[in-house]
Amino acid sequence: MVQDQRIGPILAIDCGTALTKAILLDQVDGSYHFVARGVAMTTASPPWNDVTLGIQHAIHQLEDITGRLLLDEAGYLILPQQGAIQGVDACVMVSSASPPLRAILAGLVPELSLASAQRAIAGTYTVVEDVLVQAPHRRLSEEEQVRRLLRYRPDVVCITGGADGGATIPVLELVETVALACSMLPEEERPRVFFAGNAALRQRVVDIIGGQAVVHSVDNVRPSLEVENTVGLRQELDNLYRERRLANLPGGEMLQRWLSVPLMSTAESFARQIQYLWYLDESPKGTLGIDVGAAHTVVAAVFGGQVHLTVGTGNGIIQGAERILERNGADALIRWVPVPLKPEQVRGILVNRKLWPTSVPQETEELWLEQAVVREVIRGVLGTASQVWKVGRVRPYPHLSPLFDPILISGSALAGAPRPGQIALMVLDAVEPIGVTTLLLDLHGLAPVLGAVGLLKPLAAVETVDNGGFVNLATVIAPVGTARKGEIVLRIRIHYEKGGHLEVEVPYGSLEVLPLPPGEEAVLEIRPRGRFDVGLGGPGRGGKRRVRGGLVGIIVDARGRPLQLPSDTWVRMAQVQQWLWDVGG
Numbered sequence: 001m002v003q004d005q006r007i008g009p010i011l012a013i014d015c016g017t018a019l020t021k022a023i024l025l026d027q028v029d030g031s032y033h034f035v036a037r038g039v040a041m042t043t044a045s046p047p048w049n050d051v052t053l054g055i056q057h058a059i060h061q062l063e064d065i066t067g068r069l070l071l072d073e074a075g076y077l078i079l080p081q082q083g084a085i086q087g088v089d090a091c092v093m094v095s096s097a098s099p100p101l102r103a104i105l106a107g108l109v110p111e112l113s114l115a116s117a118q119r120a121i122a123g124t125y126t127v128v129e130d131v132l133v134q135a136p137h138r139r140l141s142e143e144e145q146v147r148r149l150l151r152y153r154p155d156v157v158c159i160t161g162g163a164d165g166g167a168t169i170p171v172l173e174l175v176e177t178v179a180l181a182c183s184m185l186p187e188e189e190r191p192r193v194f195f196a197g198n199a200a201l202r203q204r205v206v207d208i209i210g211g212q213a214v215v216h217s218v219d220n221v222r223p224s225l226e227v228e229n230t231v232g233l234r235q236e237l238d239n240l241y242r243e244r245r246l247a248n249l250p251g252g253e254m255l256q257r258w259l260s261v262p263l264m265s266t267a268e269s270f271a272r273q274i275q276y277l278w279y280l281d282e283s284p285k286g287t288l289g290i291d292v293g294a295a296h297t298v299v300a301a302v303f304g305g306q307v308h309l310t311v312g313t314g315n316g317i318i319q320g321a322e323r324i325l326e327r328n329g330a331d332a333l334i335r336w337v338p339v340p341l342k343p344e345q346v347r348g349i350l351v352n353r354k355l356w357p358t359s360v361p362q363e364t365e366e367l368w369l370e371q372a373v374v375r376e377v378i379r380g381v382l383g384t385a386s387q388v389w390k391v392g393r394v395r396p397y398p399h400l401s402p403l404f405d406p407i408l409i410s411g412s413a414l415a416g417a418p419r420p421g422q423i424a425l426m427v428l429d430a431v432e433p434i435g436v437t438t439l440l441l442d443l444h445g446l447a448p449v450l451g452a453v454g455l456l457k458p459l460a461a462v463e464t465v466d467n468g469g470f471v472n473l474a475t476v477i478a479p480v481g482t483a484r485k486g487e488i489v490l491r492i493r494i495h496y497e498k499g500g501h502l503e504v505e506v507p508y509g510s511l512e513v514l515p516l517p518p519g520e521e522a523v524l525e526i527r528p529r530g531r532f533d534v535g536l537g538g539p540g541r542g543g544k545r546r547v548r549g550g551l552v553g554i555i556v557d558a559r560g561r562p563l564q565l566p567s568d569t570w571v572r573m574a575q576v577q578q579w580l581w582d583v584g585g
Helices: 051-066 113-121 142-152 169-183 199-209 231-244 252-256 266-281 319-328 343-355 364-385 420-431 447-456 458-469 569-582
Strands: 010-015 019-028 031-041 090-095 101-107 126-133 156-159 192-195 215-217 286-292 297-303 306-312 404-410 435-441 471-478 488-496 501-507 511-514 521-528 543-548 553-557
Touching: 010 051, 010 447, 019 051, 019 447, 019 458, 031 051, 031 458, 051 252, 090 266, 090 447, 101 113, 101 142, 101 169, 101 231, 113 126, 113 231, 126 142, 142 169, 156 169, 156 231, 169 192, 169 199, 192 199, 192 231, 199 215, 266 286, 266 297, 266 306, 266 404, 266 447, 266 458, 286 364, 286 420, 286 447, 297 364, 306 364, 319 343, 319 364, 343 364, 364 420, 404 420, 404 447, 420 435, 420 471, 420 553, 420 569, 435 543, 447 458, 471 521, 471 543, 488 553, 501 511, 511 569
Parallel strands: 010 090, 101 126, 101 156, 156 192, 192 215, 286 404, 404 435, 471 553
Antiparallel strands: 010 019, 019 031, 286 297, 297 306, 435 471, 488 501, 488 521, 511 553, 521 543
């Protein structure tokens, strides 16, 4: 471990499913700044099977940008730095390039213990291949259960069921079935077994399975009907992912010698950074972070300092598009597109995108469709995430989004959009925030690595953010309430710090953009009409709020919550196009 006080330049590597980024942080005038980044294709899969190649390409690009020599003639990172422009003092790395764990769940009641286990798994890089239910009228025969276990050959089997001191016989029957299936597999292919059920049965479970597979007992995910505890199972799955996936990243042996802290999953590092953002102000609202990747979408929400992490495994803009088509059909994507598209066109574009995951849209139809995929994957993962959020007063309307400030958005599909207004509109359509919210854009892809940087040198992560690591995209005002379209629901007066003011009346159903350039500040005086709520103390209550300028300015989203799209195809397309024009997209 490098001594903290001696750390100067830091190299942070983000090895994703499609792209690998090499990011250089260094001290400028005594504090850390983002300097530059290099981007290359990830080389974890065939024909390369070596992530080091993609990392070296990204570092070479970084060398070309900065003029700093980072790799020696053999391709090894120069550690520590030598002179002013050679090497770095430390290196950290995060990765989501490894395939997720494959799991089978086994339990008694889908609505209780199995649902809790699903929520525990949602916070990890794990895919549920099948669910074995032992409840009456839903129970499969032992033969069929064994057949499924042998067919999928999962990495892990999670057994749940029975409150502490509750059901025993049906739980033990499941355990015996899993033990039988394990005994029929080659020893090297046997899954790890996690028992997260009735605590009174732990020793008996070990006695039954112990000779056939490695078994771990963790806290019951449902110790009683009213209590849920997902922490233990989630931590065990995280540990297994590090052991079986991150530790075996192809070509990662050489990288291990570079790293100043252990290799970390992208989701874990990202969640740490979102938690830090909350601690900046200790806001009474929540803080939300969304990172959209090619294969996975990560959502981290912090309420009262407690972080809630959800990993949309397989729900990135490449793999997630295929799932959307399978589950909801092409219409789920077409509804966000302002031009006519047929289902077969949608499938053709998405198949081509999957074949070339690092490509960028060449035609406007491809761009609108990719942005539709971004909306749908975020909406899907948020729907899963919100089931485990413990928010209290931060969620005044149970059917709507909690109050968030700020919302940080990350990912190449968002940061790489041609115009800032398109980025803002994707977030508004997907998250549907309420009240007054600041949208922050992770333009350089820093958020996924800064959590790992913070483990090494907390000051480096703090100063990088303070020195403009994230960009203010917009301040959003989204009133909650209903009215007739065109009826005035909000009056806003903007007092600009540099002098002058602007008064605006906002009609219901509209999307307004008000000017406030980056670097400038203003005081908003917000006066809602009637029972409309802007998150300033309750329905009908207004107030003042100091805000900073952003790439888009101030967005007043008075389209209503929840957002409704017109049912008529041509009216809908015209409406979507109008919204794009409204935000300058």
